[in-house]
Amino acid sequence: MSDHFEIAIIGAGPAGLGAAANAAKHNLSYILIERKEIGNTVFDYQLGKLVMAEPQKLPLRAHVPFEAGSREEVLEGWNNTVNSLGVKFRKGEVAAIKNGGDKFELHTSGGNLTASKVILSIGVQGSPRKLGVPGEDLAKVAY
Numbered sequence: 285m286s287d288h289f290e291i292a293i294i295g296a297g298p299a300g301l302g303a304a305a306n307a308a309k310h311n312l313s314y315i316l317i318e319r320k321e322i323g324n325t326v327f328d329y330q331l332g333k334l335v336m337a338e339p340q341k342l343p344l345r346a347h348v349p350f351e352a353g354s355r356e357e358v359l360e361g362w363n364n365t366v367n368s369l370g371v372k373f374r375k376g377e378v379a380a381i382k383n384g385g386d387k388f389e390l391h392t393s394g395g396n397l398t399a400s401k402v403i404l405s406i407g408v409q410g411s412p413r414k415l416g417v418p419g420e421d422l423a424k425v426a427y
Contacts, residue, residue, distance in 0.1 A: 292399035296322045300405035319377035
């Protein structure tokens, strides 16, 4: 039997971390799934690289800091947030997401799970395939 969550969040960059922080704040059952490292795009930068934010301090809707700083400072801020909020994190690659009617079935390298809702926050390097469902072109849906 697989684990079930209200929300499965795929991708642990700023958007995924923000979604997880908000889910934790509202006591929702969720899991954050990332195939590599938290903040992986920034993690892959060279040591000491300056990570820019424009404006320098972004007004975010979640409790996740994102201020200009070195690679290490940005990652430290994100990891501190993950630890302080007790973010539920699972490392693994999502191989498939299937619509099971009342829930989504996620098949990952770390095991299978189900979720009532899925948030894809795979960043600018991801390539989501549009589902062809009503609402995918609404203002708050981005690809």
